[in-house]
Amino acid sequence: MRVHEIIIFCFLFCVSFNAFSHNPEDFVIAEIERGQMNFENEEIAAEYGAALKRQRARRLAAMPLYKKFYIFVKAGFEHIIPQGLDHILFVLGLFFSCITFRSLLWQVTAFTVAHSITLVLAAQGLVQLRGDIVEIIIALSIVWIAVENCLYKETSKWRYLVVFSFGLLHGLGFAALLTQYGLPKENFISLLLAFNIGVEFGQLAVLVIAFLLIKLVLRKNWYSNQIKIPASIIIALVGLFWFVERVFQF
Amino acid sequence: MRKLVFISALLLIVACQQESKMDPNINPFFQSWDTAYEVPPFMDIKDEHYMPAFKKGMEENLSDIDEIVNNSEAPTFSNTIEELERTGKLLGKVSRVFSNLASSNTNPQLQELQRELSPMLSAHYDKISLNEELFKRVEAIWQDKDAIELTSEQRKLLNDTRKQFVRSGALMNEKEKKQITEINSKISGLSTSFGQNLLAETNGFELILENSDLDGLSEGIIAAASEAASQKMEKAETKEEGEKYKDKFVFTPHRSSMYPFLTESTRRDLREQLYNSYVMRGDNNNETDNKEIAAQIAKLRAERAEIMGYKSHAHFVLDDNMLKTPEEVYDLLTKLWEPAVKRAKVEIADMQAVADAEGQVFEVAAWDWWHYSEKVRKEKYNLDESAIKPYLSLDNVLEGVFSTTNKLWGLSFTEIFDIDLYHPDARIWEVKDKDGSHLGIFIGDYFTRSNKRGGAWMSSFKGQSNLDGRERPIIVNVCNFPAPVGDKPALLSFDNVVTLFHEFGHAMHGTLTDVTYGSMAGTSGPRDFIELPSQLLEHWASEPEVLKSFATHYETGEAIPDDLIDKLLNASKFNQGFINTEYLAASLLDMDWHSISAEQAQQLDANKFESESLKKYGLLDEIAPRYRTTYFAHIFSGGYSSGYYSYVHAAVLDSDAFEAFKEAGDVFDAELSLKLRETIYSKGSTEDAMDLFVNFRGRKAIIEPLLKVRGLDGSK
């Protein structure tokens, strides 16, 4: 660094910290004219979030379709593991209620079909419900399923219907997350599908892990009262806690 | 089932995988950056890394210098001047990142660091520029300059290096040096007080209004004033103090608060009150008065110039500029003065006509200017900003500026998506030359945010040099355009577009540069020259041919209609008489304060000096200088003394340079574009700025093209 530059730099450093301003006003008396900078952490975080979303949209738009597809599968998966704790609990609630693998399969399928429907409808902007209300009912649905596990021994017929309607609700929850993530207008349908596939993988992973833990580690059948009741009570309590918390935030 | 377990375990691992982070104990400034294009590893740089890097950087810089000084060989260009170019690498590295981020993505810690570092660094650079042994070596080479063989670039570097030492006082005797140091420290103390007083004066006045005082104000302005009042109420120290803002509306002499009020309010008495609070800042004969301080600073500067062997401070400053003497500057300013004032008189007549038609009985005064000029604007230039914006999405405008440089110089821009910068709104492109070779990196950070300083600027993260291999630059443009709302694209105003082209012009100056020595690269030239490459590029933004090519509606894709372009270009001539007159008055005032000799500078009364000066030129009563003495922070607190004229000087240059393209009949004339690149954009400061311009234009600049551009040529 030559003295010349050094001196100029030093001058700039002291005066403005910047190389070249557009308008002389901009720096020299910026503080005088505009007042000191005010750092509002919430505002900065909100601006950062919005910028992140824009960056993601730019990066996505520049990607080939297969890459985008992979990213949305991954995003869907991450919305279950590790981010979607309430969805995990709901799926576990279903898991502990079932005597047979078949009944579990049907319930999970009902849940999946239902949340796929609302996910598509909400992403298209056809259905809308306030996010905080959805969150509250999701918490309630967890409590419901877990309490039912404790009260009834067998899966009732109308249970599928209940699971289906809660699935509709959870779909709205996924959609809210997905809008935060930003879904590009081009390739809309295929990326929505990718996201949904990711969600299914996530759910499946939860079930498989739960199954293996109980079967291999505890060497118990998942449908035993030793596990079903305490597990369901815990799930119900957590759901209740969320419910109360979300109602107070409402 | 086992397979499933395996897959899900794998998925889990992928999902939970954290990005590998660098060891936080390692300071990235002490590492070499093997990142793509040597872009700083922003993700690894933490606030606590700066100070140690600065300290070590300064140490290393001094020991580099010692090595040069202690070289037992006789001083030569290569073992002294060239070696100086290689010193201070670490300091340069950390300075660039820090000075950029402290402005574009700052926080209270960085601001505090900035305050702490500023005196440390100026002391550090003093140590180098006052190093006598180092100067002896430079001087020995310089004395011998006619006998040694040097390229013209090396000769310029040698001259500039020596000049910088001489200008910091290297040729003075001990007594003189001591005097200069004393004067410098006095000036620096006075400058600080000037700034603090001005801050206090600007914050000290407030116009507290009742509901019944809001005549003419629009909803948005009222809401902002009400918000200002409730903020004042919150911040009040006592409850009683706060009570006086309750349900009131506050306006202040800050421009963002004052201009809207002056424009909209129909209460002439209140306009006068607020306007006067603004022009009287620092002139209220209280403890924050700046009159005596300004006079003192002018006196000390004149005395310092005398010791250094110059007639005045202006002579001293200009010796380093493109215009070399005060006479040249006065010549330019006074030539522009007459047409500007003439135009301003027409504007006053236009406003008076509006006032008369309203049935007003007063003569339009300084505090009426914004209110009535707005009425004239609506009548004569009726341009609806919101009708233009949909044609000016940021992506379209970027496309426009990229294609402009493509047509001029064959450059191409490829956006890079896998490099993380300091903020997700900052975008990065690789710039390739006509032949496809790598030319540099361009970073654009366009949206406003609360941790970014206001305004717009160009800077760099890496410089250009060919000294030890081909080093290409990393240039950044920072602006404060409104961020997009929701899914809509970011839509710019035409002013924003001009700003973007302007900063991009600086960026091109920094990117096309191709010099051996980094300190002479890009925008290193004198202040009254460096705005030429930026302001020149602005002309393409308002060229209908260019505008039509990029300004397409973001929804319909249709090109901007001709009548909108006409209105837009016509509107650029609005109020130019006022704008130029107030600017020129301030420039002349600046020159007057700094062209006096030490003898003339004794016992000056600032107000008397100012009013005599302005009377001499014949400033109109309806216009105050852009800055009066007591709040002219650029020259008494900042570094623009005898330099405020620079912007209009560069404007003369750019208008005249663009005229060359007009004369050629093609704004993308191939031969001229190439010449422009070869004579100006690639040259940095390797030749005298005046020579650079003359090399391009074949003669010195004339003012007529500028008068035409600004509508001051009497044609309207």
Ligand SMILES: [Zn+2]
């Ligand atoms: Zn500029």
